[in-house]
Amino acid sequence: QWRECVVGLDADGALAFGLAADEQRAPDGAAETSEAVEVQIGFDLLIADLLTRPAPMRALFIDYGPADATPGDSLRAFSQGEQVSPLARPGETDLTVDVDFGRLKRLAARMGLDVAGPTPQGMFLMGLGAQARLNQLVEANPDHADAIFNNAQRLIDPKDMGSRFKAICLSSTGLPAPVGF
Incomplete structure (x- = not known):
């Protein structure tokens, strides 16, 4: 059985996560073995908006998340560079979740857009x-060669951001394949 995760008050009056009382049907695309699935609403609105753009149109998105698996419980909050509870200080922290690239890809293709990716950021770059x-940068800035190399390495290396971040390109139909994919 599926239940929506909700936010309410605990016995002490503090914000707490809980489960909705009413049973629901499994979210579209949820694996039967998933215990928690994030349903990221708004993808269909995003794609519908892209479809209204004059052709030729391309939209490039780069963010973190799995390439083909639905994220489970990836809600996180950050304050001053530190991870904190998402309910600790409402309105004072940055909230984030992993992007469901697989669902975005399926919806975009179903609604008539061409899709390239998702591709790991390192391979894309x-x-x-x-x-x-x-x-070129190292040659033009030899005194900063180590810093330039280390920063580029962080973006490309699979151990750093190179595989955690993905790139996906949504395009109007009939365009050549985008560069980097």
């Missing part, structure tokens, strides 16, 4: 010529 650009 290398496909755009990151190595050549790195070489």
